[in-house]
Amino acid sequence: MQFAFPIAQTPLWAAVAAGALAGAFLLLRLLERRHEGRLHVFVEASLVGRLMPAYTLRARRPLFWLTLAGVLFLLLAAAQPHWGKKWTPITKTSRDILVLLDVSCSMTAQNPPPTRLDRARQKIESLLEKCPADRFGLIVFSGEAACMCPLTLDQGYFRSILDAVNADTLSMEGSDLASALLEAHDAFEADAQRFGGSENNNRIVLVLSDGEETASDAVETAKKIGALGSIYTLGIGDPQGVVIEFPEWMRQYVRMPDEKLTHISKLDEETLTKIAIAGNGAYVRITPDNADINFIHGEFENVHGKTASDTMRFRLVNRYRWPLVAAWVCFAAEGLWLGLLPWIRRRRLKRMEVPAHA
Structure with a gap:
């Protein structure tokens, strides 16, 4: 017993x-x-x-x-x-979660400290702990977007890629969230062709960004991607804004007065909210504790998971x-x-x- x-x-x-x-x-x-x-x-x-x-x-x-x-x-x-044994079916389900992480220059702002990018990385780590059975993929974007990690169950590998990401990962300046959403679409399609399965109800896109957009309209793109899966947005930053300075290396090649080499970076909650609504998801602003991640995880629990494995085990009966x-x-x-x-x-x-x- x-x-x-x-x-x-x-x-x-x-x-x-x-x-x-x-x-x-x-x-x-x-x-x-x-x-x-x-x-x-x-x-x-x-x-x-x-x-x-x-x-x-x-x-x-x-x-x-x-x-x-x-x-x-x-x-x-x-x-x-527990005593006595019988064959018990064990079914594991998982969701496909693509994380879109903003690595533009504005993510180096120190609100919240230490930087927006570091806090976004911490939030992703917290979400990983709450979703051990889900597949995670990582797409980073600034003026361009790149898939750094395809959908995988290996959270150790995902974490190693996440730790290596910084504001210098991509060379093109700017913030093109629309291209990141299109990259997510391509990643889902490539995964479906490789492993099979085309269910849209288990696919999730999680955007971590300050919402500043300098390229195409991400809201219109989100409406197209919304048919493929749910889009959730986590706002990193403060609506009051903070002063961002151009990097030192850029000052060597740009001849401008010092006051023009800075700008105020604000959290654009309106844009992030519109993206979430267009993608049939939800928006939440970053919090000092894990209330934001708890909210997102609760939303994820409402998303139907697909069967990852189905086996029989000889187990003790409760x-x-x-x-x-x-x-x-x-x-x-x-x-x-x-x-x-x-x-x-x-x-x-x-x-x-x-x-x-x-």
């Missing part, structure tokens, strides 16, 4: 169960004492037998033991005993229902006995009256 907890924790669980059972025993004894005390307030203990001949404490003892047995069976059901039924029987018997107590007392009283009449 095995239980839901590891074997090494058996002494701990046994101690907890023994403590709970002892607590239930003491509580029941306390309630019985209080019941007797209330009775003795009205009738002296030595006169109970004369004034209340039908009353006996023995008739209440089954209530005590039935309650204690019910608690014991509940504790056993909580431990989930028999928690048996002690649970036994606990229910004990509590039901307790209620039945409680209902029979008046009848038992009347019957006992009649037996005592027969010798008196004789």
Whole structure:
């Protein structure tokens, strides 16, 4: 027999169960004492037998033991005993999630700190932990887009690619989110041709960007991609904006006043929201905690996953229902006995009256 907890924790669980059972025993004894005390307030203990001949404490003892047995069976059901084996089908489902990560110059802004790109990377890491069975792919974009990691179940490989990405990964300046969406379309199509399957209801595009767009209209592109899968957007940055300076290497080749070598980079929530709506998804702004990732993960849970594998395994059977039924029987018997107590007392009283009449 095995239980839901590891074997090494058996002494701990046994101690907890023994403590709970002892607590239930003491509580029941306390309630019985209080019941007797209330009775003795009205009738002296030595006169109970004369004034209340039908009353006996023995008739209440089954209530005590039935309650204690019910608690014991509940504790056993909580431990989930496993015994006996049977063949059990194991079906694993997964979703295809393409992450579109903005690596343009504006993502080097230090709001939120340390940089927008670093915070976006942290959010992706948190999402990976919540979706261990899903396939992830990575597309980065600035003035152009490139697929850095195709859809894969190997999260270790995905993380290694993600850690290597920075603002210098792509050479073309700008922010062309539309090209990233088109790259996602091509990635989904290439994956379908290679591995088969063309279900659109398990495909997700997650965009992490500040929303600044300097190229074509991403909203119109999102409407076309929306038929292929859901698009969710995570806004990185602050609507108030922050000053961005041109890199030092660019200053060597551009002759402009210093005030023109800076611009204010703001989070464009309006554009990101429109993209999400066009893609039948949702938008959320980055938060200091993981509330944003929890929201996105909750949305992902509503997306139907495709069957990744279907196997049969010979596994122990969880028999928690048996002690649970036994606990229910004990509590039901307790209620039945409680209902029979008046009848038992009347019957006992009649037996005592027969010798008196004789």
